[in-house]
Amino acid sequence: MKPPNEFAAHIIDLGLLRGASMLVPRGQRAEWWREWYGELWQARSEYAYSGEFSWSAERAIAGFCLGAFQDALYLWRQERNLGRRGKTPLTLKFGSAWQCLLLMAALLGASFTVARLLPGVRAERSLWRNGVRSGLVLIEDVNNEDSPRTISSGQYRAWKDRKQEFFDGFAFYRVTREQVNWRPVEDGQRESAGWGVGRASSNFFSLLGLPVQFKGTGAGVDAAMPSVILSESLWKREFGADPHVAGRVVRVGLRWATIAGVASEGPWGLPGKVDAWLLEPDSQMVPASAGYVVAHLSASGRSRMGAAQIQITSYAPHRSPDDLLGISLGKAMPRQWDVFWFAVLLAFLALPAISSVSLGDLSVSVHKISWPRRLCRWGFLGAKIVLLLPIAYFVSLDLAYGFIGFNSTDALYLQMVAAFFICMFGMQWVLSDQRQRCPVCLRRVDHPVRVGQLSRTFLAWNGTELMCMGGHTLLHVPSLPTSWFSSQRWMFLDSSWEFLFAGPVRE
């Protein structure tokens, strides 16, 4: 009878073997299991012969069982390669180069998937797809002395109602400080607070192209009530970023309204500090109130508006013409793509400061590499760079929008910094990896050996030697660059070295 500890360890060992056997092709599994079961018995009788439980013995037996996975993997690979006989597997042809590219592609896929799932990135994408904000203009009354210059609702109506050639959309808003109750009626602590409320035309958000997040389903919402869109900062501050905020009823001044969603402040820096937007039709607009007008340029308006500002004269019957000024809002914030390319440019400029851009000296050898091999080498380098750039783009997006909401300058700054560092250190890795790849087979050289002594630098060569496991090359890396040995050198091995290397299949 085995002691309980030993029995438990034996069960774990059998579990390991059973797990490994799952990798073995079905036809060979029974025999494989029989052999390993017998060998485990042998190992246990050898290591745990005393009959007493010993951790060191159990560790040795577990180590023995773990080897079964390598054996099972070998059989699995052999089975897999049977179907590929006649073709040279890519891993044999290009060594770990192929695996390196696969790994980078996997990283790219993962970062792309995360970027697709992040709400901030999705909102930015839909924002740019919409294309409205590129033609937005803020309209000001030139004769107004206020700062920023407002426009009266009367002027707005008179101008809007005229036939327009250069504009195809308008929205008016005015900002007031109002008392707002937002706690539930049954809540004893119901209280009010002063919010900056932007009373805006009902088409305000569709004109700006700002997506409204966390929209309600509409169930239980009184359609007759006006809608309130919360700003992102207020939503976080007062509602604890509750994603189910839509549908709640609030009292804005004297009117009841329903929260319809959350929107960010937008990239334009529109005048007025707004905590929430109360959307109401233009017909309910308070007469003679002063506010701001945002207009959208039509196709012909865009072609005419070459500068950042445009003079507009509004003619209306029974009143003198109004001189208005249109200020473009479209270029207030750079695009993610532009920010990324700027970061890439900076990273490439900074790269020589942190790393050598040389790929090592091939010219000292009499051995000439064939053109297809050279092409493969350069193609591999190019493929790594091509994969690195989208990885940097998507990872920087993940970092920027994983923690910060969309339409924020902070997110853009974070994206730029992240993209810069990823590109710079990524390129450093790409080059150092390339320097350590055999020019013949693109495997990474391995088994570093220290040669020489540092104290004899000026008498003899000293540095590190690395070997290509395919038996093609030796890489000499000087530990101290000198005038006669300034950078790493490749030594190509001829057939006389072959006896040291087994073929890739027969290890």
Next chain:
Amino acid sequence: MTADKNSETKLSHTAAMILQAVDAGFVYGFSIMEMTGLPSGTVYPAMRRLERDELIRSQWEKQSIADAEQRPPRKYYKLTAAGRVTLETSRRRYPLLERLIPIEEARSV
């Protein structure tokens, strides 16, 4: 695989050591592991390769013998003719091989 072809075969040192161990009379996986000091994850896949290349062949022990010794049956490995030729070639390439696992000594154990 013919003997002529095998005489050209070059084995890695690990594979040659396992071949030498089998020739020396260590004829099942665990005993080869113990003799060579190699881990199980190296020895067993190497033996699969050697068997695939027909340098060794395997045979199950009779159940009655295993039953008599109250243990599971073992899978024994044996050198083929091709394996013997390859081992000779390997011994010339790795002269220390015979000193690592001397056949006379091993057979006397």
